[in-house]
Amino acid sequence: MSAASEHEVIDHPILDPALAPPFPVAALPLLRNSQLRKNVAHAIDVIQAKRARLVAEKRDWQTLRAAAAAIKEHVLENLGVYLEQFEARCTAAGGTVHWARDAADARRIILELLRKEKADEVIKIKTMTSAEIQLNPYLESNGVRAYETDLAEIILQLGGGEPSHIVVPALHVNRSQVREIFARRMGIENLSDEPKALTAAARNYLRQKFLSVPTAISGANFLIAETGSVAIVESEGNGRMCLTLPRTMITLAGIEKVLPRFADLEVMLQLLARSATGERMNPYTSLWTGVTPGDGPQRFHIVLLDNGRSSILARKTERQTLRCIRCAACINTCPVYRQTGGHAYGSVYPGPIGAILTPQLEQMRHAQSLPYASSLCGACYEVCPVKINIPEVLLELRARVTDDERHQVSRFFDPIYLGLRVANVIFSRAWLFYAAQRMGRIGLRFFTQKDGWIHSLPSVGAKWTQTRDLRGLPRQTFHGWWADRQRRMK
Amino acid sequence: MRTSLFITCYNDTLFPETGRAVVRLLERLGVEVEFRPGQTCCGQMHANTGFRGEAFSQAKRLVRLYADAEAVVIPSSSCVAMIRDQYSGLFEELGNDALRKEFASLLPRVYELSEFLIDKLGVEDVGAYFPHRVTYHASCHGLRALHLGERPFRLLNKVRGLDFVPLANLDRCCGFGGTFSVKNGEVSSAMLTVKLEDVLVTGAEFCTALDNSCLMHLGGAMHRQYAGMKTIHMAQILASTEDQPAEVLG
Amino acid sequence: MSPVTSSRQQVLGRNWAAMRNPAATAEEAAEGYARLERDYVMRGDMTAKACQELFVERLREYDAEVVECAPEELGATIAAQLQSSGRHTFVAPPGLSAAWLVPVAWQISGFEWNIDHDLPMDEIDKAEGVVTACFCAVADSGTIVLHHSATEGRRVITLLPDWHLCVVRASQIVETLPEYFDRCKQPPALVTWISGPSATADIEMTRIKGVHGPRFLQVILVRDEC
Numbered sequence: 001m002s003a004a005s006e007h008e009v010i011d012h013p014i015l016d017p018a019l020a021p022p023f024p025v026a027a028l029p030l031l032r033n034s035q036l037r038k039n040v041a042h043a044i045d046v047i048q049a050k051r052a053r054l055v056a057e058k059r060d061w062q063t064l065r066a067a068a069a070a071i072k073e074h075v076l077e078n079l080g081v082y083l084e085q086f087e088a089r090c091t092a093a094g095g096t097v098h099w100a101r102d103a104a105d106a107r108r109i110i111l112e113l114l115r116k117e118k119a120d121e122v123i124k125i126k127t128m129t130s131a132e133i134q135l136n137p138y139l140e141s142n143g144v145r146a147y148e149t150d151l152a153e154i155i156l157q158l159g160g161g162e163p164s165h166i167v168v169p170a171l172h173v174n175r176s177q178v179r180e181i182f183a184r185r186m187g188i189e190n191l192s193d194e195p196k197a198l199t200a201a202a203r204n205y206l207r208q209k210f211l212s213v214p215t216a217i218s219g220a221n222f223l224i225a226e227t228g229s230v231a232i233v234e235s236e237g238n239g240r241m242c243l244t245l246p247r248t249m250i251t252l253a254g255i256e257k258v259l260p261r262f263a264d265l266e267v268m269l270q271l272l273a274r275s276a277t278g279e280r281m282n283p284y285t286s287l288w289t290g291v292t293p294g295d296g297p298q299r300f301h302i303v304l305l306d307n308g309r310s311s312i313l314a315r316k317t318e319r320q321t322l323r324c325i326r327c328a329a330c331i332n333t334c335p336v337y338r339q340t341g342g343h344a345y346g347s348v349y350p351g352p353i354g355a356i357l358t359p360q361l362e363q364m365r366h367a368q369s370l371p372y373a374s375s376l377c378g379a380c381y382e383v384c385p386v387k388i389n390i391p392e393v394l395l396e397l398r399a400r401v402t403d404d405e406r407h408q409v410s411r412f413f414d415p416i417y418l419g420l421r422v423a424n425v426i427f428s429r430a431w432l433f434y435a436a437q438r439m440g441r442i443g444l445r446f447f448t449q450k451d452g453w454i455h456s457l458p459s460v461g462a463k464w465t466q467t468r469d470l471r472g473l474p475r476q477t478f479h480g481w482w483a484d485r486q487r488r489m490k
Numbered sequence: 491m492r493t494s495l496f497i498t499c500y501n502d503t504l505f506p507e508t509g510r511a512v513v514r515l516l517e518r519l520g521v522e523v524e525f526r527p528g529q530t531c532c533g534q535m536h537a538n539t540g541f542r543g544e545a546f547s548q549a550k551r552l553v554r555l556y557a558d559a560e561a562v563v564i565p566s567s568s569c570v571a572m573i574r575d576q577y578s579g580l581f582e583e584l585g586n587d588a589l590r591k592e593f594a595s596l597l598p599r600v601y602e603l604s605e606f607l608i609d610k611l612g613v614e615d616v617g618a619y620f621p622h623r624v625t626y627h628a629s630c631h632g633l634r635a636l637h638l639g640e641r642p643f644r645l646l647n648k649v650r651g652l653d654f655v656p657l658a659n660l661d662r663c664c665g666f667g668g669t670f671s672v673k674n675g676e677v678s679s680a681m682l683t684v685k686l687e688d689v690l691v692t693g694a695e696f697c698t699a700l701d702n703s704c705l706m707h708l709g710g711a712m713h714r715q716y717a718g719m720k721t722i723h724m725a726q727i728l729a730s731t732e733d734q735p736a737e738v739l740g
Numbered sequence: 741m742s743p744v745t746s747s748r749q750q751v752l753g754r755n756w757a758a759m760r761n762p763a764a765t766a767e768e769a770a771e772g773y774a775r776l777e778r779d780y781v782m783r784g785d786m787t788a789k790a791c792q793e794l795f796v797e798r799l800r801e802y803d804a805e806v807v808e809c810a811p812e813e814l815g816a817t818i819a820a821q822l823q824s825s826g827r828h829t830f831v832a833p834p835g836l837s838a839a840w841l842v843p844v845a846w847q848i849s850g851f852e853w854n855i856d857h858d859l860p861m862d863e864i865d866k867a868e869g870v871v872t873a874c875f876c877a878v879a880d881s882g883t884i885v886l887h888h889s890a891t892e893g894r895r896v897i898t899l900l901p902d903w904h905l906c907v908v909r910a911s912q913i914v915e916t917l918p919e920y921f922d923r924c925k926q927p928p929a930l931v932t933w934i935s936g937p938s939a940t941a942d943i944e945m946t947r948i949k950g951v952h953g954p955r956f957l958q959v960i961l962v963r964d965e966c
Contacts, residue, residue, distance in 0.1 A: 024674050031680050039944070046945040063779040070776050078769035080756040085766065093929070099748040109747075151951065152942040168942055175944050195946040203951055210952070211861065227927045237899070237938035237953030244895045245861070255755065260773050262927035266918040267780065269933075273881075280798075281881035281935035284953065286895075289929040294858065295894045296930070306751045314758035335663040339680040373674060375667025375681070376538060378634040395538065395576070402540030416669060420536055424544035427499065427530040428551070437503050453713055463675030467682065468710030471504065471739070478502045478509035482525045 013162045013343035016134070017362050020346025022369035027344040036172050040164075040341045043171040044332040050278020051329065051383075058274070067267045069387035072323035075258060076313060082225040082258045083304065090228030093290025095300040102307045103133035109303050110135065110217070110250060114144050117248050117299075119215040125232065125239045126150035127219025128166050128326065129252050129305060131348040132361070135217075146217070147209055149238035151202050158185040164342030164350060167276045167328040172341055206238065216242040216297070220253035221325070222268060223302075226261045229289040230302065233272060235282050243286055249297040254305050256322040262287075268325060271385035275327035308361035317396040321356050323386040328353075330380035330390060336373060345370060352380035356393045364400055371397035415460045434479070441473040448472035492522045493606070494559040496552070498566045499531035505702045507737040511729035512565050512603065515618075518729075519611060528555050534572035537580070539669045546584040549577050553593050561599050563606045565725050567632035567701050568668075570602040575635055602632070603725055604641040604700055614644045620730045621651030625694040627685075627708065628660050629701040642700060642724060649727060655692040662688075666707040682711050690717055698724045782922075784880070784915025788965065791879045791915045795908075796961065798882025802936035803949065804957040811964050814907065818871065821905055821958055822851060827868035831856055831897050835890025836871065856897050864896055869903035870954075875928075876920050877913045883935040884908065884959070885920060887928045895932060904954040909964045 014020040030036060055061050075082055087097045098113075100106035114122065122139070124130065124146050136146045136157075148157045152170035156163060159181035163169030170178075179193035182201050191201060218239070222231040230251055232239050243249060259268065265287075273282040291300050313319050331337050331351030342350030347358040347367060355374055359367040371394045380390045402417075411417045426436045447454045454470040456462070464470060476484075493516065497509045516523050533548035552573070556562050564570050574597065581590045607613055626646060632638045646654055665671070665681025672678075689697050689708060697712075699705050702723050709721035722738060730736035756762050786794065796806050809817040822830065829852045836855075854863055873891040874884050884906055886892045898904055914920055938953040949955065 024676065027674070027677050031676055043945050046941075060780040063781075067776070067778050067780055074769075074772055074776055077760060078764050078772065080752060080759055080762075081764055081766050081769040083752065083755065099751045101747050101750050105747055149952075150942075151940045155942070168945070170942055171945070173943075175946075178943055195943040195948050198943055199940060199948040199951055206952065211865065224927070227929075229927070229929075235938065236940045236951040238951070240895070240899050240932070241952050244899055255751070260769075262924070263918075263921045266921045267778075270780075270917055277941070279935070281878075281883050281933065283934065283936040283938050285931075285933040285935075287928075287931040289927075292930055295888060295896075304751065306754065310751065310754035310758045313755060335665065335681050335684075336674075336677055339677055339684070371540075372670065373677075375630070375663050375665055375670045375678070377630040377663035377667070379630075379661065379663065382634060395540075398538070398540030399542045400540070402542075416539070416673065420539060420541050420544065423531075424536060424541065424547065427533075427548050430528045430530060433499070433530045440503070455714070460672050463672040464710070466675060467679040467714065468707060469713040470706070470710055471713075473503060474506050474739070476506060478497045478506035479525070479527060481506055481510060482513075483527075 014346060015131075015162050015343070015348050017347050017358050017367040020367070023344055023346070023373040024369065026346055027340040030340050030344050035174065036341050037339070039172050039174055041338060043165075043168060044338060047278050047332050051274060051332070054274045054278060054280060058270075064267055064271055065385055065387055068271055068385055069323065071259065071264055071267060072386050073320070075260060076256070076319055076322055079255065079258070079313060082260060083255060085225040086223055086228055086258055088228070089226065090290055090302060093228050095228060095290040095302055098301060098303045100303050100305045100307070106133045106252060106303055106305050106307070107135055107138045110252065111139065111142055111144070113250055113301055114139070114215065117215050119144060121145045121147060121213050122215045122217050123147050123149050123209055123213045123242050123246065124153070124216065125218040125234070125242045126153050126169070127217070127252060128163070128348055129219045129254055130217065131163060133252070133305070133307065135252075147213070149206055149209070149242060151199065151236060154202055154205075155181060158182070162343060163348055165328060165331060166326055166349060172343075206241075210238075210241040210245055214247040216246040216249050218243060218249060218251045220251050220257050220302075221272070222265065223253055223258040224262050224265075224287075225258050227289050229262065229287050231265060231285060231287045233269075233282055233285045235277065235284070237284055240284055240286055243288060244296050246297055248299040249301070251300070251302045252305060253302060254307075255309050256324075272325055272327055275329040275383070275385045308363060311363060312360045318356070318360060318393055320388045321360060321393055323388050324353055324357065325386060327385055329383040329385065333379045333383050335377060335379065336375065345373065352390045353388075356390055356397060359397055364397070364404070368401045368404075371401060419460070434477075437473075437477055441475075444473055491520065491611070492524065493561040493563050494524050494526060494556060496529055496532070496556070496562050496564045496569070497525070498564065498569050501565065501702055504706065505723065507739055508565055508702055508723040508725050510737065511723070511726040512563070514734070515616060515725060515729040516563070519613060519616060521611070526555055526559075532569045532572050534569055535668060537572060537576050542580065543584065545576070546580045549580050550585070550589060553577070553589065553596055556596055556599075557592055559599060561601060561606070561610065562596070563601050563603060565603045565700070565723065566703070567602050567629050567636050567638065568703055570600060571631040571635035573597070573600055602636055602638070602700065604638055604645055605636070607645060607728075608641045615648035616645065616728050618649040618728045618730055619651050619732050620649050620727045620736060622696055623653040623655060623694045624696045624698055624727065625655045625657045625689060625692040626724075627657060627664065627689065627697055627699040627704055629699055629704045630663050632700050633661060638700070645724070645728060646698075652727070655694050657692060658688045664704050664708055666704050668703070671707060678707075682707060686711055686717070690719060694719060696720055696722045696727075698722050698727055700724050780918070781916060782918045784919065786879070786915050788910065788913075791913055792910055792961065794915070795877055795879035795882060795913050798879065799957075799959055802882060804936070804959055806959045806961060808961045808963060811962055814960065814962055817960050818905070818907070821960065822869075825869060825903055825958070827903055828852055829867050830854070830869045830871060831859065831864055831867040831901060832871050833891055833893030833897065836873065856893055861896070864900050867901045869905065870897050870901045871905045871907070872898060873907050874912065876923055877908045878917050878920050879913055879915045880917065881935050883917075883933050886932045886934065888930045888932070895930065898932065899953055902954055903956040903958070905958045905960065907960045907962060909962045911964050
């Protein structure tokens with residue numbers, strides 16, 4: 001890849017799964033970015049260390065995980081019941097419930113609501129779901145300016161960047177880059193790069209917006225079916241600003257966010273902050289129910305989003321994907337993510353959860369390389385607070401991608417596909433296996449150097465030998481040695 | 491005590507010395523070892539790359555082959571994990587009742603090497619002598635799928651002359667991941683570099699593990715980089731004595 | 741069929757069809773819910789005193805200032821806190837009993853009190869501090885829970901001012917989060933759980949306190965012990 005195009009990919013990552021390059025290709029320039037590597041490793045090490053300390057002190061951590069997984073599974077078993085209950089209670093409390101089939105439907109509904117409000121600007125609480133449906137560019141092209149209010153989202157919005165993590169989206173950006181973005185876009189002279197000064201700049205920049213913009217858009221961490229309530233978990237207070245001060249609130253939430261009862265938060269809240277930021281509890285969690293006269297927005301709309309979630313629900317192994325509470329613990333622990341950062345995944349959802357969620361939301365039409373963007377080490381499953389067996393889902397998705405490939409002509413040009421098909425035949429009979437071993441030994445002799453090692457291989461093998469040698473095939477197999485030994489012993 | 495050895499397709503082809511070591515070790519401990527010639531592969535490579543049907547046919551062969559074995563010992567955590575974690579799903583989806591019953595009967599008789607030594611034979615001191623500085627790499631399958639826990643350490647601890655150095659970031663994946671090592675060759679290499687840093691800083695002569703898959707990946711880079719360290723499967727350390735020191739190839 | 745109805749029917753329809761049991765009823769769901777195993781810690785085993793000490797420790801960990809007092813000293817303690825804050829304009833929820841802001845406090849000149857009887861936003865924005873009660877406090881995480889009743893105030897008054905003085909009674913402190921939920925006779929319509937001043941770690945993971953929302957939290961722990 002030329003330097004120019006590498007730069008482009010770094011500066012303008014494509015997070016649309018329909019357009020993003022396959023993971024191995026997208027990862028390549030990122031692997032060469034030493035600053036990114038350092039920023040990512042630093043960020044995830046900080047969170048992981050904090051998380052580990054708190055998990056170690058929490059004697060009922062495993063039982064909390066078990067309870068959370070069970071509650072989420074129960075919700076998925078009865079999702080129709082709980083969604084209808086949420087709708088009824090929320091409506092009774094003064095909210096208006098909307099349903100969106102897909103991203104386009106959700107965007108259209110939100111724009112219509114904004115038009116009714118005559119809103120040409122909105123303030124937003126960070127929501128990955130709105131990035132999933134590509135809301136901001138759509139609003140922008142329809143004359144509505146969306147102002148992000150979360151510090152990381154402001155950095156990305158003003159700097160024209162893309163999120164690379166779902167909890168700390170700007171972790172790939174360092175302080176001098178933030179300073180440059182703020183100085184330029186906020187028009188501040190003599191701005192220092194101290195995080196304290198940068199944060200103060202953001203605080204001042206937003207204060208007026210919070211007090212004046214009458215319409216806000218949020219996501220939701222949890223929806224409570226029994227009451228029709230919405231819960232939002234945050235650290236900065238921009239969430240509280242947006243959900244308290246404006247006249248109208250529009251909440252966008254995936255249908256899988258619903259919990260049966262208010263009290264179920266006792267499980268989720270103990271797991272979420274510890275998993276996401278390594279705190280016993282995040283600074284601010286807010287819950288509201290419909291409309292409360294005299295307190296907060298007097299108009300409340302919630303858009304319940306499907307966008308592929310019901311297709312995940314239908315599948316036995318994959319439905320556990322929908323348990324996700326977006327804590328990013330899997331992302332923080334992933335040794336693959338550690339090397340590539342989030343942009344390699346070509347989606348607003350990176351890391352292990354992205355590898356299973358993104359292709360499924362795309363109905364397996366796109367992002368087919370993502371289930372393979374994993375060494376199946378299982379670290380993600382160990383830390384997931386709702387016990388999603390991510391490796392199990394990855395394997396299931398790989399089987400679906402392969403089954404799809406079986407019908408494509410392109411399979412005849414895929415050396416791994418062909419190699420595995422041949423290998424299957426070879427493994428079906430011992431004599432075929434032995435014959436293949438002999439042929440392999442003879443064939444590889446050509447590549448074996450005097451030191452008995454192979455330093456270079458063609459085709460798929462080149463991916464191995466680009467950084468590793470391979471010891472030449474021994475003259476005698478184990479089974480050959482055993483057969484000789486049996487003969488000798490007789 | 492009689493046991494059947496499943497050598498695994500890649501050990502048979504690439505690391506026969508590991509198999510020889512397993513035989514020597516077990517016979518020294520008084521175990522009668524048999525080797526069924528029909529064996530080929532457990533199906534892991536196919537299952538993990540999405541070739542379920544193919545994996546199933548290999549799994550079926552394996553289960554039938556060992557139907558009447560007293561025990562099956564396997565010097566490869568990943569293959570044991572395949573059998574323990576994925577076979578029942580394959581047989582649910584593609585097999586029949588008879589096959590599922592056969593598998594259910596076989597499953598408790600399948601052991602990874604360190605499990606066989608510690609759980610089945612009840613030994614920690616296998617009478618080994620290996621006077622070298624050694625560090626141990628925990629493969630992800632051994633760590634998280636088989637929960638081998640302390641077993642490898644307990645075995646290494648009893649090896650006379652062995653100078654053990656622990657590995658930092660023990661639970662971090664080395665980046666091999668089967669076909670991941672070539673499908674995502676560059677990312678695999680980046681993960682390998684990070685792992686190698688931790689391994690080399692131990693100053694050990696040998697890096698050992700219970701899986702030649704990880705060792706092939708680590709050892710391949712060590713050789714390429716003239717790193718002055720070698721990899722060796724733990725079976726070869728445990729088989730090593732004063733009279734018959736370990737075969738160290740390459 | 742309007743687009744709204746058809747979207748709703750499609751989404752709900754797809755979900756019902758995708759469920760393992762497409763005929764599930766609310767009763768069956770309730771039964772399944774009741775059977776869910778909850779083996780996690782429900783109640784803590786600390787003494788009330790240890791619990792209070794833990795709560796204070798957690799508050800101090802995130803730089804909230806804590807003073808303790810006996811119930812009869814509350815008024816004076818509030819007065820003292822207000823004085824040492826260096827602030828003069830305060831807002832307070834309408835239900836805060838005048839007894840709290842006892843003569844001692846009212847009589848200190850130089851303080852301006854705005855009681856929130858639907859104050860306009862810019863008045864609240866001008867206030868330098870706010871004084872409220874709370875519903876409950878959770879020691880394990882150092883969390884103060886507001887249900888925004890008349891003694892806790894509308895959400896805006898604990899959001900805009902920069903300094904929040906919260907009066908927590910010892911009898912309101914529980915050890916674990918499930919114990920808080922246990923105290924809710926029914927689910928509240930509005931809740932704010934506060935576990936520290938606002939903070940961000942978005943720039944190089946450097947924790948910066950005080951982004952939006954009060955940067956200063958003061959707590960008076962009233963040893964009512966009952």
